[in-house]
Amino acid sequence: MPFSRLSTAGPEEGGEQGGKQAEFEHRGRVQENLSKLGRIEGFPVSWWDGGGADRVVNASQDVIERGLRLRCLTSFLFQACLFLYVQAGWLQAGPGSLVVLGAAALINLATFVFVRTGPRSLHPVANRLAPLLGIVTWAVLTYLGGGVGTSLLLVGFWFEILLSAVGHSVLSVVCVTLASAFALFAQQYFLGFTDILAPLVLQTSFLVIVGAATAWVRRSWVRGQESFSSRLVEQQDRLQAIEGQLADAQTLADLGAQTARIGHGLKNAVHSLRGFSSLIERGKDVSASDNAALRGLKDSIDQLERLALDTLKSKAQPPQDDQAETCEQADSDLREVLDAATAELTLCHPEVRCRVVWEQEEALRVPAKVLREVLSNLLLNAAESMNRTGEVGVHVVKASHGIEILVTDTGPGIAVGMESHIFRPGHSTKSNGHGMGLYLARSLMESLGGSLSLSPCDAGASFRIALPDSRPKLSTG
Numbered sequence: 001m002p003f004s005r006l007s008t009a010g011p012e013e014g015g016e017q018g019g020k021q022a023e024f025e026h027r028g029r030v031q032e033n034l035s036k037l038g039r040i041e042g043f044p045v046s047w048w049d050g051g052g053a054d055r056v057v058n059a060s061q062d063v064i065e066r067g068l069r070l071r072c073l074t075s076f077l078f079q080a081c082l083f084l085y086v087q088a089g090w091l092q093a094g095p096g097s098l099v100v101l102g103a104a105a106l107i108n109l110a111t112f113v114f115v116r117t118g119p120r121s122l123h124p125v126a127n128r129l130a131p132l133l134g135i136v137t138w139a140v141l142t143y144l145g146g147g148v149g150t151s152l153l154l155v156g157f158w159f160e161i162l163l164s165a166v167g168h169s170v171l172s173v174v175c176v177t178l179a180s181a182f183a184l185f186a187q188q189y190f191l192g193f194t195d196i197l198a199p200l201v202l203q204t205s206f207l208v209i210v211g212a213a214t215a216w217v218r219r220s221w222v223r224g225q226e227s228f229s230s231r232l233v234e235q236q237d238r239l240q241a242i243e244g245q246l247a248d249a250q251t252l253a254d255l256g257a258q259t260a261r262i263g264h265g266l267k268n269a270v271h272s273l274r275g276f277s278s279l280i281e282r283g284k285d286v287s288a289s290d291n292a293a294l295r296g297l298k299d300s301i302d303q304l305e306r307l308a309l310d311t312l313k314s315k316a317q318p319p320q321d322d323q324a325e326t327c328e329q330a331d332s333d334l335r336e337v338l339d340a341a342t343a344e345l346t347l348c349h350p351e352v353r354c355r356v357v358w359e360q361e362e363a364l365r366v367p368a369k370v371l372r373e374v375l376s377n378l379l380l381n382a383a384e385s386m387n388r389t390g391e392v393g394v395h396v397v398k399a400s401h402g403i404e405i406l407v408t409d410t411g412p413g414i415a416v417g418m419e420s421h422i423f424r425p426g427h428s429t430k431s432n433g434h435g436m437g438l439y440l441a442r443s444l445m446e447s448l449g450g451s452l453s454l455s456p457c458d459a460g461a462s463f464r465i466a467l468p469d470s471r472p473k474l475s476t477g
Contacts, residue, residue, distance in 0.1 A: 065115060065120065065123055067127070067168070068111075068126060068127045068167055069115050069116065070166055070167075071130055071166055072109070072111045072112035072130065073108075074163065075104070075105075075108040075130075075134060075163070076108040076109045076112060078159060079101050079104050079108065080105045082101050082153070083098060083101040083102055086101065091152065093141075093144070093153070094144060094145075096144045097144045097145060100137060100140050100141055100144065101141065104133070104134075107133065111126060111130065114126070127167060127168070131160060131163070131164055131168075131172070131179075132179070134156070134160040134163070135157070135160055135176070135180055135183050136183070137156070138156030138157050138159075138180075138183070139183035139184070139186065140187070141153040141156065142154045142156075142157075142184070143187040143190065147187065147188050147196065148184065148188055148196055148199050148200050148203050149195075149196050149199055154184065154203060157180040157207055158206070158207065158210050160176060160180060161173065161180060161207065161211050161214050162210070162214055164176040164177075164214065165214045165215075165217060165221075169218075169222070170219045170222065173211060173214050173215040173218050174211065174215055177207060177211025177215070178211075180207050180211075181207050181208065184200070184207065185200070185204070188200055244424075247424075248424060248425050331365040331367055331368065332366065332368035333364065333365065334364040334365070334396065335364075336368070337366055337368045337372050338375065338394065341375035341376050341379055342356065342379065342394070344376055344379070344380075345379040345383060345392065348380065348383070349380075349383040349388045351388055351389045352382075352383045352386065352388060352389060352391070352392060353390070353391040353392070354379070354393075354394065355391060355392070355393050356393075356394045357393070357396065358396050359395075364398070364403055366403065366467060367467075370445075370447075370448060371467070373444060374441045374444055374445060374452065374465060375405070375465075377437045377438070377441045378407045378441065378465075379392055379394075379407065381437060381438075382408075382409035382411065383409075385411035386409055386410060387411075390409065390410040391409070392407070392408070392409050392410075393406070393407070393408040394406070399466070401469065402450070402466065402469045403465075403466075403467045403469075404464060404465065404466050404467075405464070405465040405467075406455060406462060406465075407463045407465070408457060408460055408461070408462045408463075409460045409461055410460045411460050411461060412460075413457070413459065413460050413461045414454065422438055423438050423439055423442050424439065425439040445465060445466075445467070448467060449467075450466050450467040451464075451465075451466045452464070452465055452466075453466075
């Protein structure tokens with residue numbers, strides 16, 4: 001019977017208890033992997049639990065808003081302190097400087113409140129205008145203070161360059177530096193350059209040095225953030241893969257308890273069927289055709305019994321000796337295997353047409369038992385997807401690495417977005433499906449070193465079986 005060797009924990013493994021133990025062990029491995037990720041990347045494990053990664057991403061998206069708030073608040077405090085110093089007489093400046101300082105401080109305070117309460121769509125605009133406002137403010141204050149030679153407020157240009165590193169790009173830091181130097185020359189233009197050229201060049205050099213250092217620090221920080229973001233995306237992908245494995249393990253663990261009950265139920269049903277067939281066989285008026293039907297019934301009962309026994313003895317994964325037997329001892333001609341699978345399809349669904357195409361005539365030896373199970377599953381699935389009417393195509397190709405078999409149908413195909421889920425255990429596109437057929441079929445092919453995948457097609461569904469020439473030789477120990 002198909003997939004008799006692949007099932008989950010039987011009663012010898014404790015049934016449901018075995019499934020829970022497997023789940024517990026898998027969760028432990030997941031937590032261990034998360035701990036390793038945290039140690040390797042320098043991230044606390046708590047960041048990855050309970051949506052921690054989402055918090056990191058959201059924090060990165062708020063850099064502009066937080067940088068703008070920091071700029072506005074810092075500028076307000078700095079200008080407010082200067083206003084108080086001038087008013088107290090600790091810093092010499094005229095009444096015009098007081099007005100400009102007070103107005104600039106109030107504008108920065110209003111911008112800070114706007115950033116906290118206003119629409120976020122306007123934050124980028126405010127972020128670009130803030131440095132311009134600051135440079136104009138310090139240029140006016142420097143002018144009112146007598147220019148480069150006498151004004152102490154030109155230190156504000158340095159302040160603006162340093163603040164530009166918060167929430168701005170390296171190019172923005174360079175632009176703020178150049179704009180500050182231009183503003184310094186512009187205000188001095190109205191005052192005159194007599195006997196002031198040397199101090200002007202010196203102050204401009206200081207601005208350029210501060211700007212270059214700030215740009216270098218900002219560039220290093222940006223590179224660190226890019227590296228962090230790249231590692232974060234990588235770890236999120238790895239975490240998602242681990243969570244997918246955990247979900248698959250949970251599905252298989254839940255299936256383990258059901259498998260044990262089904263195995264016992266099959267075993268009891270087989271005994272009843274065998275008894276009823278014996279009563280019919282002892283009847284006196286049994287024709288030759290009835291005897292043939294009885295023999296077929298007995299063969300089916302024998303298969304059911306073997307399935308029940310295999311189910312009760314299996315270990316959640318294909319036994320190594322069974323795989324070795326499949327790989328090394330059960331090779332048959334591919335034509336015989338394919339004929340048997342298509343004959344089963346015709347017997348179960350007479351209305352379905354089956355078309356087989358061979359691209360070469362060379363006799364091919366394949367693992368009959370496994371390939372028959374996989375082909376039967378794909379062919380019967382195709383017939384059911386077409387409501388038991390339509391055409392199924394089988395295309396056999398001798399590829400450079402081995403054999404490829406393409407199974408196609410004329411059904412509705414796989415729904416968009418479901419391609420990555422059809423091989424997951426427990427996922428089924430049929431209302432009465434158990435969702436294990438394609439998962440087990442792919443597992444069987446992978447145990448032989450091959451693969452089963454969904455192949456792109458214009459209409460219907462298409463599955464590609466790839467079986468290499470050299471298959472693994474598994475030990476029986």
